[in-house]
Amino acid sequence: MTPNRAGCKAAGAIAATVVIVTAACALQGDILLVLLLLRESFVSHPEKTASHNVHKTKNKTEWPPLNPRQAILPEYLQLPLLGDRMRDVLLFVPVSVITSLLIFYGIGGLLHYYFYHKGRHVPDTWKCQPKRFLTYENHRHEIVTGTCNMTMCAIISGLLATHLCNGGYTTLYFRVADRGILYLATSTVATFMYIEAASYYMHRLFHCPFIYKQIHKHHHRYHSPTAFASVAMHPVEVLTFQSILMVPMFTVPLHAAAYVFLLLYDYYFGMMDHSGISMDSWLPWQPPTTFHDDHHKYFHCNFGFNTFLFDRFHDTLRRKDKIYGETVFGGHGKAMK
Numbered sequence: 001m002t003p004n005r006a007g008c009k010a011a012g013a014i015a016a017t018v019v020i021v022t023a024a025c026a027l028q029g030d031i032l033l034v035l036l037l038l039r040e041s042f043v044s045h046p047e048k049t050a051s052h053n054v055h056k057t058k059n060k061t062e063w064p065p066l067n068p069r070q071a072i073l074p075e076y077l078q079l080p081l082l083g084d085r086m087r088d089v090l091l092f093v094p095v096s097v098i099t100s101l102l103i104f105y106g107i108g109g110l111l112h113y114y115f116y117h118k119g120r121h122v123p124d125t126w127k128c129q130p131k132r133f134l135t136y137e138n139h140r141h142e143i144v145t146g147t148c149n150m151t152m153c154a155i156i157s158g159l160l161a162t163h164l165c166n167g168g169y170t171t172l173y174f175r176v177a178d179r180g181i182l183y184l185a186t187s188t189v190a191t192f193m194y195i196e197a198a199s200y201y202m203h204r205l206f207h208c209p210f211i212y213k214q215i216h217k218h219h220h221r222y223h224s225p226t227a228f229a230s231v232a233m234h235p236v237e238v239l240t241f242q243s244i245l246m247v248p249m250f251t252v253p254l255h256a257a258a259y260v261f262l263l264l265y266d267y268y269f270g271m272m273d274h275s276g277i278s279m280d281s282w283l284p285w286q287p288p289t290t291f292h293d294d295h296h297k298y299f300h301c302n303f304g305f306n307t308f309l310f311d312r313f314h315d316t317l318r319r320k321d322k323i324y325g326e327t328v329f330g331g332h333g334k335a336m337k
Contacts, residue, residue, distance in 0.1 A: 037172070037256040089162045096158030097151055104150065108227055115277055116226065128278045128293035132224040142222055142232035149231040149238045156242065170249055172256045179253065188258040191248050195266060198244045200310040203303045206237060209329050220326070225296050230274040269306055298324035300331050
């Protein structure tokens with residue numbers, strides 16, 4: 001391969017990753033929140049760093065509330081009963097919802113078209129389960145359910161963005177110098193492990209027989225999922241996993257850029273793991289997409305998301321010498337006779 005072709009291929013891979021990350025973030029409804037945190041992390045705002053405008057304590061930084069003269073919407077479109085922290089909420093929430101829907105269905109739709117329509121006749125070259133596709137009914141169901149959940153998440157994200165933009169409480173900080181490089185690195189890794197551990201154990205809880213039948217089974221109707229399935233689940237489950245991701249915003253002194261990185265990382269691999277597209281990761285700890293696809297295929301195994309760690313520790317990795325199925329609970333399969 002010539003250097004020019006190699007460079008074009010690398011540039012194409014980077015561009016595709018950026019596109020998919022954007023679509024994944026839109027799917028979770030957090031586009032506006034992510035953009036706000038990135039702006040605050042990398043754009044200098046003297047009014048928010050001057051000592052007389054910022055109140056600091058050990059674990060939090062409070063921004064000054066937005067001055068009424070700085071409001072974007074006219075006063076008659078404000079909701080004073082919600083307080084100053086919700087100023088311009090009638091702008092932030094609709095923008096959050098509309099932006100998420102447009103970006104996801106624009107970018108996500110193109111990706112779906114490229115693989116599931118244009119590449120449908122050669123599934124052996126890209127699909128985790130080449131001989132298995134969702135029925136039209138299930139595909140339509142995952143799109144409708146995913147859209148409803150995405151809208152709900154975008155509303156919540158819009159409210160959080162409104163809260164933060166108006167000086168609301170957060171434990172996130174915005175200058176590396178406040179706590180140093182070592183703290184930045186260790187807090188990022190620790191938060192990553194918290195998200196993975198909480199997601200693993202909550203996922204296993206959803207696979208307990210009663211909870212599975214009442215809640216999680218809705219997600220497992222997609223035996224060969226597509227990217228739309230990543231938020232196509234019971235609303236209780238969506239809110240549970242979103243809560244796991246939102247907890248660090250209010251409990252851990254974490255740099256905002258690191259938090260955004262963790263969100264995008266989780267959203268990107270969450271989308272790809274449900275895409276049905278066979279893909280390995282160059283990161284040694286990150287499972288290939290077939291790992292979670294097997295979870296949908298075999299049901300009660302492979303409960304982790306971004307590492308093998310907890311599945312190995314609890315012996316819940318899928319094994320070829322075991323039998324799995326929707327009625328074989330526990331995560332350890334059934335011995336072959």
